[in-house]
Amino acid sequence: MKNIKMKKEFWIGLIVSPLLLVVGCNGGFKTSDKGLVYKFLEGDALKKPYGPHHFMLLNHMLIGPKGDTLENSFLSDTLEELPYPLAAKNELLEALMMMGAGSKMEVKISTDSLKQKIGGSPLIALLESGKEARFIIQVDRVLTAEDYDAYRNQKFLNRIMAENKMIDDYASKNGVKGLIDGGWLLDSNKMIKYRIKRLDGLYDIEQRRLENAPFWKSAKAVTFHCEVYNIDGTLLVNSAMEGRLYRAEKLSVDPFESALAIYDVRCLNILPFYLGDGEEGEFLVTSSNGYGNRGRIGVPAYAPLRVVIKSVKPE
Numbered sequence: 271m272k273n274i275k276m277k278k279e280f281w282i283g284l285i286v287s288p289l290l291l292v293v294g295c296n297g298g299f300k301t302s303d304k305g306l307v308y309k310f311l312e313g314d315a316l317k318k319p320y321g322p323h324h325f326m327l328l329n330h331m332l333i334g335p336k337g338d339t340l341e342n343s344f345l346s347d348t349l350e351e352l353p354y355p356l357a358a359k360n361e362l363l364e365a366l367m368m369m370g371a372g373s374k375m376e377v378k379i380s381t382d383s384l385k386q387k388i389g390g391s392p393l394i395a396l397l398e399s400g401k402e403a404r405f406i407i408q409v410d411r412v413l414t415a416e417d418y419d420a421y422r423n424q425k426f427l428n429r430i431m432a433e434n435k436m437i438d439d440y441a442s443k444n445g446v447k448g449l450i451d452g453g454w455l456l457d458s459n460k461m462i463k464y465r466i467k468r469l470d471g472l473y474d475i476e477q478r479r480l481e482n483a484p485f486w487k488s489a490k491a492v493t494f495h496c497e498v499y500n501i502d503g504t505l506l507v508n509s510a511m512e513g514r515l516y517r518a519e520k521l522s523v524d525p526f527e528s529a530l531a532i533y534d535v536r537c538l539n540i541l542p543f544y545l546g547d548g549e550e551g552e553f554l555v556t557s558s559n560g561y562g563n564r565g566r567i568g569v570p571a572y573a574p575l576r577v578v579i580k581s582v583k584p585e
Contacts, residue, residue, distance in 0.1 A: 299378065306361035306377065313373030324354035325418040326366065327411045335381065335401035340393050348425065349410050365407065374408040433574045436501050437463055437554045446473060457481060461556045469548035484543035489584035491519040494542040497578040498535055500569060518542050535560055535575065542582045550580040
């Protein structure tokens with residue numbers, strides 16, 4: 271999975287206000303009545319736009335004045351999703367309304383327009399004003415609302431299955447010999463595979479910790495040491511190397527229901543409450559309990575994690 275995501279702010283900006291496009295025509299480009307400077311690279315313009323309750327699955331690329339790529343969702347593992355525009359309120363929405371499944375269009379766009387619509391992007395903010403960039407769109411499919419719901423559900427299931435396969439592969443290769451399932455337990459509700467080493471050094475395979483109340487159910491906060499890894503073993507967080515203890519707080523008896531989100535890795539706000547004195551927990555978690563659909567530097571979107579928590583003390 272690759273950590274390149276749709277810039278929703280950009281598409282929202284296109285819907286709510288007009289874009290200033292460079293006017294001109296060369297190399298096969300055409301100029302519409304609204305000032306759209308475009309040409310089809312693949313396919314042709316629709317004879318009639320789609321009606322309401324449709325969704326577009328597409329990719330886009332922004333190429334700067336010097337030919338440098340500013341954004342490229344073509345490298346993403348999933349398609350961008352956008353409600354089909356119902357009115358050509360600006361030039362680019364006009365372009366989208368002209369496009370059907372399998373079509374690809376190139377649009378000339380001014381750097382001033384890019385700065386106006388995507389001002390939060392450092393790459394775009396540094397562009398010289400008054401120059402010309404290119405905006406490329408490729409539409410994969412246009413779906414009805416019913417088909418779009420099915421697409422979204424299937425994509426969600428595919429992601430969950432892919433993450434769980436990575437977790438299962440890790441667990442099967444790193445089990446404890448002589449223990450059933452390598453000592454790993456599974457909480458299917460929280461989608462967490464885990465094993466807990468007791469103070470005597472043995473793994474607790476009898477108590478299903480995450481299915482019961484937290485060990486520190488009366489504590490308002492706990493401190494702990496932790497290590498967080500990508501499932502491939504890349505170290506992301508090590509509290510001992512940072513020279514500090516981490517601290518988690520909760521608002522209710524069940525921290526899975528209510529926890530203060532102090533840490534980006536969601537489970538660090540939750541799992542320490544389930545470990546007793548001297549115990550060490552090893553947890554394999556899906557992205558919903560990790561960095562989620564955004565990831566971070568060194569962590570792709572929808573990435574499962576291996577989390578080690580130890581030295582838990584109540585406050």
